[in-house]
Amino acid sequence: MAETSIGTPEQLRDPNYTPALHKAIPLGIQHVLAMFVSNVTPAIIVAGAAGFGFGSNSPDFPELLYLIQMSMLFAGLATLLQTVTIGPVGAALPIVQGTSFAFLPIMIPLVAGKGVDALAALFGGVLIGGLFHAFLGLFIGKIRFALPPLVTGLVVTMIGLALVKVGIQYSAGGVPAIGTPEYGSLLNWSAALVVVVVTLGLKFFARGMLSVSAVLAGLAVGYVYALMVGMVTFEAIGTSWSRASAFALPVPFKYGFEFSLAAVIGFALMSFVSAIETVGDVSGITKGGAGREATDKEIAGATYADGVGTALAGMFGGFPNTSFSQNVGLIAMTGVMSRHVVTCGALFLILCGLIPKVGAIIRTIPIEVLGGGVIVMFGMVVAAGISMLSDVDWNRRNMVIFAISLSIGLGLQLEPGAVQHLPDTLRILMTSGLLPAALIAIVLNLILPEELAEESTEEVSGGMAGHGSGSLPHD
Structure with missing residues (x-):
């Protein structure tokens, strides 16, 4: 061995x-x-x-x-x-x-x-x-x-959800290119997709160091592709x-x-x-x-x-x-x-x-090549969070905490203008989405009584109650 x-x-x-x-x-x-x-x-x-x-x-x-x-x-x-x-x-x-x-x-x-x-x-x-x-x-x-x-x-x-937009923007041509004719072109997306396909292929069909460094290898192949099609000289x-x-x-x-x-x-x-x-x-x-x-x-x-x-x-x-x-x-x-x-x-x-x-x-x-790697990396951040949530006992109390925290955090991130009248410092913190979601979850988890945990989830889930701990898929 x-x-x-x-x-x-x-x-x-x-x-x-x-x-x-x-x-x-x-x-x-x-x-x-x-x-x-x-x-x-x-x-x-x-x-x-x-x-x-x-x-x-x-x-x-x-x-x-x-x-x-x-x-x-x-x-x-x-x-x-x-x-x-x-x-x-x-x-x-x-x-x-x-x-x-x-x-x-x-x-x-x-x-x-x-x-x-x-x-x-x-x-x-x-x-x-x-x-x-x-x-x-x-x-x-x-x-x-x-x-x-x-x-x-x-x-x-929430960290992953806050960042997935970056991967799409990079794959389409980068933030400076938004609104230009080349933004979202097939050429731009092809470079990103080469990285994604190679990364997934190596991650699941290769072994050893090639599998461990799949994102790096994917970027290397994407870089060679970008050279071949003239995206970098x-x-x-x-x-x-x-x-x-x-x-x-x-x-x-x-x-x-x-x-x-x-x-x-x-x-x-x-x-x-x-x-x-x-x-x-x-x-x-x-x-x-x-x-x-x-x-x-x-x-x-x-x-x-x-x-x-x-x-x-x-x-x-x-x-x-x-x-x-x-x-x-x-x-x-x-x-x-x-x-x-x-x-x-x-x-x-x-x-x-x-x-x-x-x-x-x-x-x-090229930013488009990097975008392919970023899509994979930030998607994995979301997946890691979901994996952690699979250990949660999805009773009514925990569902309410998650629902309120996610709704407010993600909502403020998607619509920052909703808090435009707040002082600059507070506005920046609120529109990150991440901090309000985290603070709400922490506070509610500390103050909501545990006895809610014994009650049925049907009232808030429309009859589609979860199956308790482990109901979400594990790695």
């Missing part, structure tokens, strides 16, 4: 075990490949929402490269905090950190159409929100009761490459620092969700890799690392970091629990983050 060529079963379950370098390095890079696309995509989405020009000749091109660069660099540094640890910061487990999708519904309204000028408030929010996230490590175990699967499943589902690739420097260090407070109440509140509230997600990932790693429960020290250390990594990223122009669930599955698949394997991957990410030419190549990917 593959495991015996790496170490004994006891060694493979030990986070402190170090395989031989010629085996540890490829295993570490495999972790990076599994999360690479998901890690850099939020930077591209935020830049697009802010109105950055995406062409290699655009004046915003260096800023876009810098955001991609910081996504890689600080994902690597945050991962190092988890694997190597500094005092109480870090779980000393093979946890891969990366840019979180969960914060996108907060970030997009903050920067929408405002260009580079909006980034000072955005990264101010990331910094302060990261410090708050680290503070949660002091009592993370004590607040889990307020976030049962009903709440966390709703929140994750070698001249554009050369221009991007020549405009990017060979090596660059991060710049502290490159975009300044601005205190925005909306940004701070939004990032702080989303930290609760991110922290609980990390608790789940830590538990998944220890169960899947070592066959045991996570300790309180490991959970607290992982939460500290989440927050400190996010705060550091905010200082230099990076986005919020969190543990990546796809890498939890990779550990279960390979059976290798070594944190030092993930350290090798973290060092590779840091190296990529210090070389802007890597970001330049990423930026030459």
